[in-house]
Amino acid sequence: xxxxxxxxxxxxxxxxxxxxVDLMKPHVKKTFNQxxxxxxxxxxxxxxxxxxxxxxPVLVSGTDGVGTKLKIAFLMDKHDTVGIDCVAMCVNDVLCxxxxxxxxxxxxxxxxxxxxxxxxxxxxxxEGCCQSGSALVGGETAEMPDFYQDGEYDMxxxxxxxxxxxxxxxxxxxxxxNKIIGIPSSGIHSNGYSLVRKVFFEKMNMKxxxxxxxxxxxxxxxxxxxxxxxxxxxxAVLSKHQINGIIHITGGGFFENIPRIIPEGLGxxxxxxxxxIPAIFNYIEKCGNVEQTDMFSTYNMGVGMMMVVSExxxxxxxxxxxxxxxxxxxxxxxxEGSGVALC
Numbered sequence: 001x002x003x004x005x006x007x008x009x010x011x012x013x014x015x016x017x018x019x020x021v022d023l024m025k026p027h028v029k030k031t032f033n034q035x036x037x038x039x040x041x042x043x044x045x046x047x048x049x050x051x052x053x054x055x056x057p058v059l060v061s062g063t064d065g066v067g068t069k070l071k072i073a074f075l076m077d078k079h080d081t082v083g084i085d086c087v088a089m090c091v092n093d094v095l096c097x098x099x100x101x102x103x104x105x106x107x108x109x110x111x112x113x114x115x116x117x118x119x120x121x122x123x124x125x126x127e128g129c130c131q132s133g134s135a136l137v138g139g140e141t142a143e144m145p146d147f148y149q150d151g152e153y154d155m156x157x158x159x160x161x162x163x164x165x166x167x168x169x170x171x172x173x174x175x176x177x178n179k180i181i182g183i184p185s186s187g188i189h190s191n192g193y194s195l196v197r198k199v200f201f202e203k204m205n206m207k208x209x210x211x212x213x214x215x216x217x218x219x220x221x222x223x224x225x226x227x228x229x230x231x232x233x234x235x236a237v238l239s240k241h242q243i244n245g246i247i248h249i250t251g252g253g254f255f256e257n258i259p260r261i262i263p264e265g266l267g268x269x270x271x272x273x274x275x276x277i278p279a280i281f282n283y284i285e286k287c288g289n290v291e292q293t294d295m296f297s298t299y300n301m302g303v304g305m306m307m308v309v310s311e312x313x314x315x316x317x318x319x320x321x322x323x324x325x326x327x328x329x330x331x332x333x334x335x336e337g338s339g340v341a342l343c
Contacts, residue, residue, distance in 0.1 A: 011145025016113045020141060023119035027126035031136040035102070038137070045137035047103050049162070056165035060099035064089035065156040068193040072223045074152060075208045079117055081226045082155070083124025084131070085190045088227035089250065090159035091132040092305065095234045096246040096261075098169040099161030101132045106139040108155045111148035113141060121155065124226075132231040134159065171261030171308070173244040174334055179314040180268065182275050182331035183321065185304030186228040191251045192298040196223060199288035214279050222280050230305045236324035237307065241317050245308035249300040256297065258306070258340050267337035275329040277302045296342060303331065 007014060025040055037046035051057035066085045073082045083106070091101050106125050108118060118141055129136045148154070188196065200206045200219060208220025215222045230248075237243060245261045258268050281302065285295050295301060309317050314330055321328040332343075 011112065012143045013113060016115055017141060017143060020113055020115040020118040023115050024122035024126075027119070027123045028136050031104075031126050031129040031134065033135055036135045036137055040138075042138075045103070045105070047135065047137055049102070051162065054162070054164040057162050058099075058165050058168060060094050060097045060161045060163055061159065062090045062093035063156060063158045064093065065154065066190050068197065069188075069190050069223070070152075070154065071197065072193070072208065072220060076220045076224060078220075078224060079120040080124045081224060083121050083126070084128040084226040084229070085124075086155050086157040087125055087128025087132055087134065087159070088229045089190050090157045091128070091134065091161075092227075092230055092248045092250070094159050094161040095230055095305075096169065096248050097161075097163060098167055098234075098238055098243070098246070099163040100235070101134040101159055101161045101231055103137045103160055104129050104132075104134040105137060105158045106155065107142070107157070108139070108153055109142040109144055109148065110153035111143075111145055111150055113143045117153075121153070125157070128226075128229060131229045132159075133235075167238075169243055169246055171245040171263065174261065174263055174266065174308050175244070175310075176266060176334050176336055177311055178244055178308050178334040179311050179330050180270070180332040180334070181307045181309060181314065181317055181321070181328050182303035183230060183233055183305045183307070183326050183328045184228075184275070185249070185278070185300045185302055187222065187225040187278060187280055189227040189250070189300055189304060191253075191300070193223075195288070195290070195298055196284065199284055199290070204287050212283065214283050216279075228304050233305070233321060233324050233326050237317055237320050240320055241309065241313055243307055243309055243317075245306075247306040247308070249303055249305065253298050253300065254296045254342075255340050259338075261308075262334070265336065265338070267335050268332055268340045269335050269343050270332040270340060272342055274331045275302060292342070306331070308334065
């Protein structure tokens with residue numbers, strides 16, 4: 001007689017998935033507000049959209065993942081911060097249009113669901129949502145045996161925000177003479193980790209547990225530092241000032257991201273030395289013998305977000321950012337020409 005097979009025999013444990021949901025519920029509920037109309041477990045998530053104070057509400061959405069930074073989490077067996085990265089990578093993009101984040105959804109795929117690990121990941125996602133003012137209204141955990149190696153997973157997120165059409169930030173108002181204000185990053189954020197791993201783990205043969213004097217912490221701690229979320233900084237500035245452009249320095253660094261919002265016929269001069277470059281970037285450059293141009297085309301180099309403002313209001317914006325807890329700098333200006341020049 002043939003042996004009867006079950007879904008669990010095929011590698012999918014639905015009971016463990018249910019246990020993961022139970023463990024993540026307290027973290028998710030911390031993100032709920034009066035606009036969330038459903039709990040966990042529904043087929044679709046309901047969010048009441050209040051646009052009573054807007055003339056023409058426009059929804060702004062963004063999706064992204066954490067990339068190979070996850071491999072650092074695997075090596076350290078630490079999974080409670082990469083969820084913050086996932087939220088940050090999505091929300092920081094949405095903020096660039098002047099939008100207020102509303103809600104977030106996540107997707108986690110793994111070879112084998114381990115309830116505690118999934119709950120730790122979602123704990124980080126919930127923390128990122130709290131930092132950004134987003135409600136974590138739903139998500140999906142996919143158990144995919146034979147697709148991912150044991151202990152590995154991938155994750156992605158989806159953020160939705162809203163902005164009044166007449167307050168959208170498009171970059172169209174950027175003019176020659178505008179100043180660029182740089183808001184510090186928390187470190188590498190979530191881009192360029194393929195080069196990081198090449199430099200430290202292959203070239204230097206280092207381990208995540210190695211203590212690095214220049215960094216004041218272990219290599220793993222420095223590499224796993226969560227991506228900064230700029231929701232509070234943007235809200236503080238946008239409530240008081242006219243901003244001509246907001247730039248998230250993500251994949252592609254300075255050279256790819258800045259030109260995305262600069263009108264044709266204009267370029268950017270970035271003044272090197274006008275802000276402090278964190279030690280982790282100098283350490284990558286030194287250990288990998290990486291050219292400066294490659295560093296600035298790969299990493300945020302200590303500036304996670306930029307705001308383009310008129311020369312007249314630059315100091316006021318800096319003051320507002322200081323009140324919001326940010327030590328920002330004027331790092332460049334808009335000039336006639338094209339591209340990004342490091343001066």
